[in-house]
Amino acid sequence: MGCSGCRVRFNFGKVLSKVSVFFTMVLIFTYLFYCLSGLCDSAPRTLYRQQASEYDILDDHRRVLDELRPSPRLLPDAPSHRNRTASADAEQVDAPGQLPQHISDSTKEGAQSIPVSNTFGTKRFPQAIIIGVKKGGTRALLEFLRIHPDVRAVGAEPHFFDRFYDKGLEWYRNLMPRTLDGQITMEKTPSYFVTKEAPSRVCTMNCQTKLIVVVRDPVTRAVSDYTQTLSKNPGLPSFQNLALKNSTTGLIDTTWSAVRIGLYAKHLENWLQHFPLSRFLFVSGERLVSDPAGEMGRVQDFLGLKRVVSDKHFYFNQTKGFPCLKKPEGSSRPRCLGKSKGRPHPQIPSEVLQRLRDFYRPFNHRFYQMSGQDFGWD
């Protein structure tokens, strides 16, 4: 009796181990199949995780939204083929790192005609780029846009058209998130606006690219820029030492990048050599703080998007002193931008600020004329 009980237990043990081996094999094969289907392809995100660290504040929020986001195909009035050229619909897979002939030749038609695709969307060149300006509010704008179900954007700044152009267009496109028909691919790199070569390079990719510039009072922008550098290098000379060539004459040092970036008219002139004014949207950095929903309305119209992002998405956070995103459905808490956005500025002597204001005035007026918008900085 006792021995037959042992046999049953022994057989049961054998069966159990066979079953567990079987299930382990099933798991391994499922994982292999999953990877071979390209679903393990997270290289660009990983590649940029380090660079993105400064900007990962809203990452959880993004992930939740991405997961909750219904496919535009399932949305009742999802735009299909909106903001896309006919050539953008052509699907073709090219060897990574190798530029196909029509890309190297690409000038006027634009290089967006060779998207890399798989079952879960296509990596496309951005149809819209936030090209500037540094410290204008570009991060806030991109994060607010990402609430929109038809916008997919790279989290970190790719810096392709200024620093990494020699890596080639294929490298750039590989950084892009996959999009479904009707979704817009975007990125933001504020230094493009002041990079001499950027306009011709963007045009080489696609002259139809929509260009968004977030502009802010150049004096406040310069102080914000200085505050950022000071936070990384506490031994930095004072703002006035850097801004003025000579404190007696009050001559402004235009070689200092914090000053030079604020010469918006000069940088815009360079872009207008390659793109018509209609391709630009100028967003007021000030209004993005005082009326985010209003400014987002303009941006969505410009991008040809349905007005989804609205005042119901924002609340003013008294502690932060800035608008933040309300608790998205399914997420745990509301989100503000991180500590590096909206930091207190050091006190700058008022005569230095006034000197800078006087210096920028004619450039600002020229910029108002060129853009057709008065930003009211004087």
Ligand SMILES: Nc1ncnc2c1ncn2[C@@H]1O[C@H](COP(=O)(O)OS(=O)(=O)O)[C@@H](OP(=O)(O)O)[C@H]1O
């Ligand atoms: N909602 C919200 N929350 C926080 N900060 C906001 C927001 N909207 C605009 N801003 C302003 O954005 C300024 C930073 O601009 P950028 O994101 O363009 O900076 S960067 O160039 O990417 O470093 C940042 O500049 P500082 O105030 O000098 O930190 C802010 O004034």
